[in-house]
Amino acid sequence: MQKQLLLGDEAIAQGGIDAGMSGIYAYPGTPSTEITEFVKASKEAKEKNISANWAANEKTAAEAALGMSYAGKRTMTCMKHVGLNVAADPFMNSAITGVNGGMIYVVADDPSMHSSQNEQDSRVFGKFALIPILEPSSQQEAYDMVHYGFDLSEKLGVPVLMRITTRLAHSRSGVQRKNHVKQNDFKLPEDLRQFVLLPSIARKQYKKLLNNQDNFLKESNNSTYNKYINGDDKSLGIIACGLGYNYLMENYPDRKVPNPVVKVSQYPLPVDMINKLYDECDEILVIEDGYPVVEEMLKGPLNKGKKIHGRLDGYIPRDGELNPNIVGEALGFPKTKGEEIPSLVAMRPPSLCKGCSHIDAYLALNEALEPYTKGRVFSDIGCYTLGALPPFESINTCVDMGASITMAKGAADSGMFPAVAVIGDSTFTHSGITGLLDAVNDKSSITVVIVDNFTTAMTGGQPSSALNRIGNICKGLGVEEKHIRVMNPLKKHHEENVKIFKEELEYEGVSVCIPTRECIQTLNRKMRAKAKAKK
Amino acid sequence: MKKKDIILAGVGGQGILSIAATIGYAAVQSGLYLKQAEVHGMSQRGGDVQSHLRLSENEVASDLIPKGKADMILSVEPMESLRYLPYLHKEGWLITNSKPFINIPNYPEENLIFDEIKKIENHVLLDAETIAKDLGTSKAANMVILGAAFPFLDLEFEKFEEALKFIFGKKGQDLVNLNTKALKAGRQITENKLDKR
Ligand SMILES: Cc1ncc(C[n+]2csc(CCOP(=O)(O)OP(=O)(O)O)c2C)c(N)n1
Numbered sequence: 001m002q003k004q005l006l007l008g009d010e011a012i013a014q015g016g017i018d019a020g021m022s023g024i025y026a027y028p029g030t031p032s033t034e035i036t037e038f039v040k041a042s043k044e045a046k047e048k049n050i051s052a053n054w055a056a057n058e059k060t061a062a063e064a065a066l067g068m069s070y071a072g073k074r075t076m077t078c079m080k081h082v083g084l085n086v087a088a089d090p091f092m093n094s095a096i097t098g099v100n101g102g103m104i105y106v107v108a109d110d111p112s113m114h115s116s117q118n119e120q121d122s123r124v125f126g127k128f129a130l131i132p133i134l135e136p137s138s139q140q141e142a143y144d145m146v147h148y149g150f151d152l153s154e155k156l157g158v159p160v161l162m163r164i165t166t167r168l169a170h171s172r173s174g175v176q177r178k179n180h181v182k183q184n185d186f187k188l189p190e191d192l193r194q195f196v197l198l199p200s201i202a203r204k205q206y207k208k209l210l211n212n213q214d215n216f217l218k219e220s221n222n223s224t225y226n227k228y229i230n231g232d233d234k235s236l237g238i239i240a241c242g243l244g245y246n247y248l249m250e251n252y253p254d255r256k257v258p259n260p261v262v263k264v265s266q267y268p269l270p271v272d273m274i275n276k277l278y279d280e281c282d283e284i285l286v287i288e289d290g291y292p293v294v295e296e297m298l299k300g301p302l303n304k305g306k307k308i309h310g311r312l313d314g315y316i317p318r319d320g321e322l323n324p325n326i327v328g329e330a331l332g333f334p335k336t337k338g339e340e341i342p343s344l345v346a347m348r349p350p351s352l353c354k355g356c357s358h359i360d361a362y363l364a365l366n367e368a369l370e371p372y373t374k375g376r377v378f379s380d381i382g383c384y385t386l387g388a389l390p391p392f393e394s395i396n397t398c399v400d401m402g403a404s405i406t407m408a409k410g411a412a413d414s415g416m417f418p419a420v421a422v423i424g425d426s427t428f429t430h431s432g433i434t435g436l437l438d439a440v441n442d443k444s445s446i447t448v449v450i451v452d453n454f455t456t457a458m459t460g461g462q463p464s465s466a467l468n469r470i471g472n473i474c475k476g477l478g479v480e481e482k483h484i485r486v487m488n489p490l491k492k493h494h495e496e497n498v499k500i501f502k503e504e505l506e507y508e509g510v511s512v513c514i515p516t517r518e519c520i521q522t523l524n525r526k527m528r529a530k531a532k533a534k535k
Numbered sequence: 536m537k538k539k540d541i542i543l544a545g546v547g548g549q550g551i552l553s554i555a556a557t558i559g560y561a562a563v564q565s566g567l568y569l570k571q572a573e574v575h576g577m578s579q580r581g582g583d584v585q586s587h588l589r590l591s592e593n594e595v596a597s598d599l600i601p602k603g604k605a606d607m608i609l610s611v612e613p614m615e616s617l618r619y620l621p622y623l624h625k626e627g628w629l630i631t632n633s634k635p636f637i638n639i640p641n642y643p644e645e646n647l648i649f650d651e652i653k654k655i656e657n658h659v660l661l662d663a664e665t666i667a668k669d670l671g672t673s674k675a676a677n678m679v680i681l682g683a684a685f686p687f688l689d690l691e692f693e694k695f696e697e698a699l700k701f702i703f704g705k706k707g708q709d710l711v712n713l714n715t716k717a718l719k720a721g722r723q724i725t726e727n728k729l730d731k732r
């Protein structure tokens with residue numbers, strides 16, 4: 001079969017489809033979104049009856065995947081790095097329960113924060129949960145590792161974490177597919193108490209996980225994805241993790257590194273190889289994208305052994321994504337660079353689309369808030385976060401999904417009045433509902449603005465979990481019906497919308513305003529599809 | 536050809552990925568290795584976007600092109616073409632559309648941008664929209680720009696024709712023909728420029 005040009009994300013999706021996966025569960029998040037989108041769009045996946053699902057959030061996604069594993073089937077759950085914070089509870093505990101059918105957590109980190117609030121490194125989380133981690137260095141490896149990862153998960157009886165980064169997720173390359181694997185038959189766990197984490201059982205399960213660590217290490221030491229590559233120049237030994245290996249190779253056009261190299265793509269660290277490198281070489285350089293995880297492990301807090309170079313001693317910058325230049329300089333090569341960027345080149349930050357409903361919502365909200373001092377609007381994550389930038393400058397916070405409502409509540413409880421939360425429809429169903437319930441129960445005086453554009457726009461227009469049910473959810477949570485105000489964010493309704501905002505800002509209690517109008521991107525897409533259908 | 540490293544530049548929504556897909560298809564049909572790093576996410580909302588496209592006879596290591604090593608910057612917007620100059624090799628080519636995409640209040644004066652572009656000895660500055668419009672639709676502008684890059688790509692023209700058939704074939708032969716014409720028009724501009732040298 002000819003190679004297929006696939007994004008790293010798509011390679012993982014295709015890997016799942018080919019490796020006997022029965023279901024995939026995810027909440028969108030750059031750079032992980034395309035995995036699930038690919039499975040959803042795949043004809044093969046449909047023919048194989050693979051269940052592809054957008055969940056309300058990463059926690060519900062991970063738990064559904066764990067349920068599928070319980071039933072003996074292979075399953076995958078995908079999220080961005082901060083999504084793993086939301087799914088941390090099932091993640092940590094599924095390491096203790098172990099799996100029945102193979103289970104892979106695919107978590108996409110975003111070093112340099114191209115589209116994220118932080119650049120946390122999920123390998124730390126994998127280590128925390130004490131499970132094996134796979135870190136592919138290419139699209140082909142990503143594809144192959146899904147097959148390998150399911151086998152490994154079933155062999156070791158634990159979920160496996162596959163950690164990728166933006167660069168691999170969103171880069172395309174040729175991928176050679178493997179033979180199809182049949183899906184598992186439905187099969188209950190042999191021990192029906194395996195998943196009952198009552199303390200007495202959990203203690204046993206945890207011991208089992210601890211005793212299993214030696215096996216994880218053995219797998220790493222013998223893994224074909226970890227390699228010891230010899231070199232004559234022993235003045236420096238190099239450890240290159242994941243994509244770091246490619247940046248290393250890029251600096252040697254003949255692909256021959258003079259120093260010994262350990263390529264790491266599976267954890268726990270292949271200690272046998274690392275030991276050999278350490279013994280043979282005078283100093284060590286660690287090349288890893290993300291946090292200095294491996295570097296820190298080798299150095300330890302005392303740092304008394306041989307010199308270990310990397311992000312902690314400035315050989316490589318402490319933050320940000322790796323690239324071939326950074327690695328080249330760490331290796332002592334001269335800087336390469338073209339012309340400087342001419343000074344007239346202006347920044348071009350992302351902005352709300354022309355015709356976006358959030359624009360009209362912010363213009364009305366800004367006007368309604370004019371009488372008050374600034375700094376009262378807690379917001380959240382989505383396209384509407386761009387309202388922090390000029391010309392709107394409408395919002396004052398963006399922390400984590402759902403934090404708008406709860407932070408507004410805390411500020412209101414401290415006496416701030418009015419206190420406003422601005423949150424998108426998908427963010428509301430992801431993590432806003434519980435916070436609103438808190439506010440209702442405590443009768444906190446907040447005005448919650450749910451900017452409902454019928455979709456998860458920021459990540460490319462995935463469906464909104466509670467389409468057309470946002471108002472009813474608020475009612476169900478106990479928000480008074482007369483303080484649930486649906487509005488139409490259009491220029492022609494501006495005066496009316498300002499008036500509604502003003503009234504609700506002055507209300508002492510929980511009020512919800514819902515500017516409701518479809519995302520201009522999804523609308524245009526639908527119109528184009530309609531026009532095409534007519535032809 | 537040993538390798539071609541290309542930075543594709545533009546503004547989110549201008550469709551640089553369609554250019555990348557066309558080159559990618561032609562490259563794969565020519566038996567080359569390829570890596571193509573794209574920008575998805577936040578910046579696609581009208582921000583600056585770029586794609587690193589790497590073609591080679593040998594396997595490609597890094598998804599990113601090292602600074603100072605790009606053989607070409609291919610841009611659908613003039614100011615954006617300048618943003619990636621640190622990547623361009625001294626002998627590399629800068630090929631860019633001349634039509635500005637203005638979605639920021641402090642967009643520099645057009646002529647000053649053109650002056651900067653002209654400082655790069657190896658450049659092709661072309662008005663792809665107008666050329667495409669003359670052919671029937673300004674929508675084919677990206678193919679005009681790609682055509683202008685063709686003489687430097689070391690790939691056979693037929694492979695591009697195949698690529699257009701593959702990409703636009705479903706939408707009808709007319710569209711394939713139109714895009715092929717656009718490709719040829721762009722190619723002509725660069726070839727004329729090279730003839731004059
Ligand atoms: C925990 C977590 N999961 C996912 C994301 C990625 N993400 C950021 S915004 C967003 C969608 C927001 O959709 P919505 O609230 O409807 O706002 P819109 O973009 O449509 O305006 C997603 C999925 C994230 N930042 N954090």
